[in-house]
Amino acid sequence: MAQKIGVGIIGVAPGRSWAAISHIPALRSLDDYEIVALSTTRMESARAAADEFGVDKAYDNHHDLVNDPAVDLVVVTVKVPHHRELVTAAIQAGKHVYCEWPLGNGLAEAEEMAALAEAKGVVAAVGMQARSAPVFRFLKDLIADGYVGEVLSLSLIGSGMNWGAAVDQPNAYTFDKANGATMLSIPFGHTMDALCQCVGEVKEVEAMLANRRTSAVLVPDNTPLDLTAEDQVLVNALFEGGAVGSIHYRGGVSRETNMLLEINGTEGDIVITGPGGHAQLFDLSISGGKGEDQAVAPMEVPAKYSWTAEAPALVQNVAQAYALLAGDIRSGTHDCPDFEEAVKRHRLLSAIEKSAASGTRTQV
Template sequence: MARLRIGIVGANAERGWARDAHLRAIRAIPDLEIAAVSARTQTIADQAATLFGAASAYDDSHALAHDPQIDIVAVTVKVPEHRAIVMAAIAAGKHVYCEWPLGRDLAETQEMADAARAAGVHVAIGLQGANAWAVRHAAALLGEGVIGRPLSLRVVSPTAGWGAASPANYAYLQDKANGATLSTIAGGHTLAAIEAVIGSYAEVGARASILTDTMTIMGTQESVARTCADHLLVFGQHASGCVSSMEIIGGVTDVPFQFDLRGDKGSVKITGDHPGGYQVAELTVTTSPPAAPQPAPVVAGVRTPSTNVAELWARFANDISTGTRTVPDFDRAVRLTRLLDAIDVSSDQGRVISLEIV
């Protein structure tokens, strides 16, 4: 079977998520190859093509999307640029892997999901943490009744982002209007894991806070106003009846990720430690009653920050080859965006929000 050919939008030889995570992940999967890259200038694209081993380099992402030698477009640029590239790729009949968050708001996200569904292409949203082997294993253990009926869940999810100082290329993350915030990124990834294990929220209450209202750009005296939360508290009840609490802490690197689920017959925990957030970490599951050991990753030998990305790429490639649809898709992105919108309303209005159960 011919390998699926990927075009990476937002490739850069010097920095970025495509270089740091996707490159090693894709190289570890025999069914995939990087055939093209694009960047904001031809010079950057040419440099990236050399590092990524791509045959083609573009300074126009739309040209990459229409390249007949490309099967999958991987969108790894800033969130405000997602919609135009994703829509162009879908119109060109390409499969699409897009980083989370999919859009700046629900309207953009819904538009892309509708377009993908109408075109019949395969799409994946980059919720690699919810796809991590540890998270899927914990969900399987719950399904097997290892801890009985789930009663309560406590999650603490720290990230180095949204602290007092950050690199210049993270300045746009401080503006809520850009859609890439502590709530959507760290919060969205963590909410996806919670729902993957214990099911959909039935209701939520939240408090989103700006504890530090400016961010200093590292190496300079320049400050950027912060209009998005740098701390998020969410409590809720799930369709199963389980209750949960989640704390997202910005600017913290000395607290590990904690996922402590108690059932009426025991408990299950997921732990990890990575400054980029739990979705980047190699996660470990432990249980209080005896249980099956955590499986090894499908893609062996790939370490952080590529490990969970590699698992998602492997499943996505298999979906395309076999016609199955197992990975988190754009409809999942719509549901998660609606949940985040409900959290915003709860925080703004100080009330619990009931949700449609899916």
């Protein structure tokens, strides 16, 4: 492999896309990577994106990008229903791949892609970058080092930000449950993945999913829009080691609490707060108290947990994931979450859906 890892990104809209505001600045903050190609479904938009970001090659189809010999790593940043087709093409071309979360539109697609990546021997990473956030890296070590003692319970409240009374056109597809990009899969999924890295995997769930809103409007012209993706997610969870958890995600934005995670243990307590329920997107604050402390107090996250350039969380968390991925590609490590990790998280979401449908406790 060349000194730099050649990256081809599928799905870059000039100015506004997730790739434009997150992946491209994250990749360019790291010496390991060079963005060598972009693709969209139209040459006009592909060329415009390439010109905006100073990338030489622009393609109007993903086939040319995944077969470009300069591309070592294919990055898939399009809508969830297209992940399977594009990831499969990249793997079949023998390329490493980084796919945004959710990996598939449901568990079966994720399992299929994970099996293919394993069979082809490529490095296949998934964008579960909340676990790379400095706050969660710090939290993981605090718990492992016994700051709270034995974890007894946790409570998590999160606002989905989306899935409320109104939505813009780029995010309108998330209101249709059939597309697999729901409040359950995106903000809940990202945050639960990071949480599970800190307190252990979920063993059993008892869940309720509800549509308190069944319609919304498309801004700016207020066109009516059906909301079939649930805007209320409530889960009682049993974690490895016996800790119990109560999790509630709700659509839209609250006037008060939009992200609150409280972990209670035999020796102490930790509280994490933020402006929204997407742990992968926002800068988070952490407080703690233990022993004789009568209340929690703000804690400073040590500098060692930020091993990439300082940036907004939506860039830094992705950059830290890419830094881990570079090591995986070059050295054969397994530090960046891979497709098998994605399957594990899809199984949790599937168990929640089964529990909600049956009204019974469900094993993960």
